[in-house]
Amino acid sequence: MKKNMGNFDRVFRVLIAVAVAILYFTGVLSGTLAIILLVLSGIFILTSLVGVCPLYMPFGIKTFRKNNE
Numbered sequence: 574m575k576k577n578m579g580n581f582d583r584v585f586r587v588l589i590a591v592a593v594a595i596l597y598f599t600g601v602l603s604g605t606l607a608i609i610l611l612v613l614s615g616i617f618i619l620t621s622l623v624g625v626c627p628l629y630m631p632f633g634i635k636t637f638r639k640n641n642e
Contacts, residue, residue, distance in 0.1 A: 576625055577624075577629045579636035579637045582636045583624065586618070587618060587621050589617060590614035590617040590618050593611065594614060624637070
């Protein structure tokens with residue numbers, strides 16, 4: 574798969590995932606909503622590491638530029 578996520582997009586997703594994890598482990602988030610947000614955070618981390626967002630593909634969204642690497 575070709576990368577479709579730029580550096581800013583990847584860093585932003587990681588920061589959101591870390592924020593959700595902090596809120597969960599400090600007890601601010603709990604219950605079903607917390608579990609759903611943790612799963613989404615895991616997906617954010619995974620897509621950030623790979624550099625590909627499957628939801629971008631059908632819409633033709635690309636935040637990746639060749640000079641990012």
